[in-house]
Amino acid sequence: MSADDVIVVGTDGSDGSGCVVNWAIGQAARMGAHLRVLVAYEIPSYSATNVDGSYVNIDDGSLRERAMEIAQGVCDKASKQGVSVDSHVSPGDPASLLLEASKTAAMLVIGTAGSQGFADRLLGAVSAVVPSRSHCPVVVVPRHQEGSPFMPVERIVVGVDGSDNALTALRRSIDVAAMWGARVSAVSTVPFATGNTLLAWMPPIIDRERVTQDIRVGLNVAVEQALDGREVKVARHVLDGNPAELLAEFSTAVDLIVVGNRGRGGFAGLLLGSTSRELLARSTCPVMVVPSHKRDKNSDPAKASPARTPWERA
Incomplete structure (x- = not known):
């Protein structure tokens, strides 16, 4: 086996x-x-005692x-x-x-x-x-x-941020969708809204349309490479907001959320990334956390890290 x-x-x-x-x-x-x-x-790991002071056998x-x-x-x-x-x-x-x-x-x-x-x-x-x-x-x-909730798996949302780990999660979500005949929504987020009202008085320092378009291009390329010719329906969304909050909102209407264990802003060592950690605490549907894997020496370099450039430009 x-x-x-x-x-x-x-x-x-x-x-x-x-x-x-x-x-x-x-x-x-x-x-x-x-x-x-x-x-x-x-x-x-502790030893309890009886009234007479003798040890209790566990x-x-x-x-x-x-x-x-x-x-x-x-x-x-x-x-x-x-x-x-x-x-x-x-x-x-x-x-x-x-x-x-x-x-x-x-x-x-x-x-x-x-x-x-x-x-x-x-x-x-x-x-x-x-x-x-x-x-x-x-x-x-x-x-x-x-x-027995969340079965069958018909609607899947996957978080994609351009990191290798997230792209592995994207491929995994498509694998699961192909198995169940499910639909996938691939979501990338741009946290323009910081919640800090003071920033509203400052002039824009980035071209939001350019950033959004770059990420949309990167997401489309990543999805097409992850599909690799398979007939799975994948919707693509680039949204403004906090990724964990948005994915948690999606969890109320879908059967499975898929994320990598660490994204572009991940943590060193063996800690969960902030998005996946917060999502696990808030999601109302099952969450699949996909680990990062070292690139196989025989893998195709063109498929090992798809669509990095548009995210890097963002």
Whole structure:
């Protein structure tokens, strides 16, 4: 079984994890992929004491038993839908185990918060760490109260800023669209509006029409190269505004948002870019975060970094 045939879903059995599992099963069924259910359980690092001062024995057996029950429940659900499935139950940090699994998977599917709960607009620890360091694309599925939302995937929005990582995300969004027969909207943003009223009194220092046109040209070139002849409908939009805010607005009306983990203004090291980080905290639909990949030495240089020039001019 190759990495392209495996989707890994991380779950902890919490109330919000049902939609995560449903999304992963639906994607595996569509791809004809094998589903691997990963359930991690953490043994407390502190030692509790009884009233008499003796140490309390921590029974990790019960923790493992509960984890196995969760995994079996997901396996049963996937099997009923004709999806090939297995499970992996292990003690340890969930983020670390997921990152290890990402080395041999086509996709990770996780939720926004775990069973310990977080404030509504904050990311859980796993969803804050895994997308920035994963070796494969990560789909972060938000909480949803009823049903199996966001399936089928019919409408996809991808953020494109001219970076190599964003262009990889664009190609990935077209791959997903081709699989589902979905429509794609490729969105580039120009943050002309800063929200600072003092700037309204200053003379313009850039030619907005020129910048917008350059970015539109770059977006069109990038889309055509990413399509590579495939018949996928891709609308192109150049919008004025904050990219994370605009993509979050789109998330209320589409089934999937696709972004790179770091854009042109990205961060050094293994941190998420500001747009993808903010989007994950605000999106109401699943977000696919696509990692950057080192250019293959045998790849076509003309396709490795398409449409850089118009963005650089902007």
